[in-house]
Amino acid sequence: MPSKKPIAAAAADSKPTGLAYIVGRLDHVLNKRLRDGLAPLGMTVPHYTALSVFRVLGTLSNAQLAERTMMSPQSANEMVKAMEAKRWIARTPDPDHGRIIRISLTDDGEAVLARCDAVVKQVEDTMFPDVNDEERAWLHAQLRGAVKALNLAGL
Secondary structure (H helix, E strand, O other), X not given: OOOOOOHHHHHHHOOOOOHHXXXXXXXXXXXXXXXXXXXXXXXXXXXXXXXXXXXXXXXXXXXXXXXXXXXXXXXXXXXHHHHHHOOOEEEEXXXXXXXXXXEEEOHHHHHHHHHHHHHHHHHHHHHOOOOOHHHHHHHHHHHHHHHHHHHHOOO
């Protein structure tokens, strides 16, 4: 006859481990640290995120930017207007589709992004002071996998 798990162990299997809670707390405190660090440079966390997305992916439409920065197309459009006024990005018509506007990073955007990168790097180093490069790569892969898994689950 197979052995039964103790009732307490069986109940523990059905309870969350607390990872969702701690990730939520991390998100909250990380956003505060980033806001506090980026504000003196005239940057917001959503603006930094958007500029970083442009650096990695190149030219995007407003809809693509909204999806990548986790905001509504309307909010992304307002953010684009603000960043364009600061000359961090440029908008140009898509040569293949008349209604699509392509958005790209400017030299000014690259320069401000480089200054902000130093702040973000400092926050990351403070967050994980004892994590070596190999462990950071592993952690990065795990977090990307979690994002992918939840996106595929329709969340």
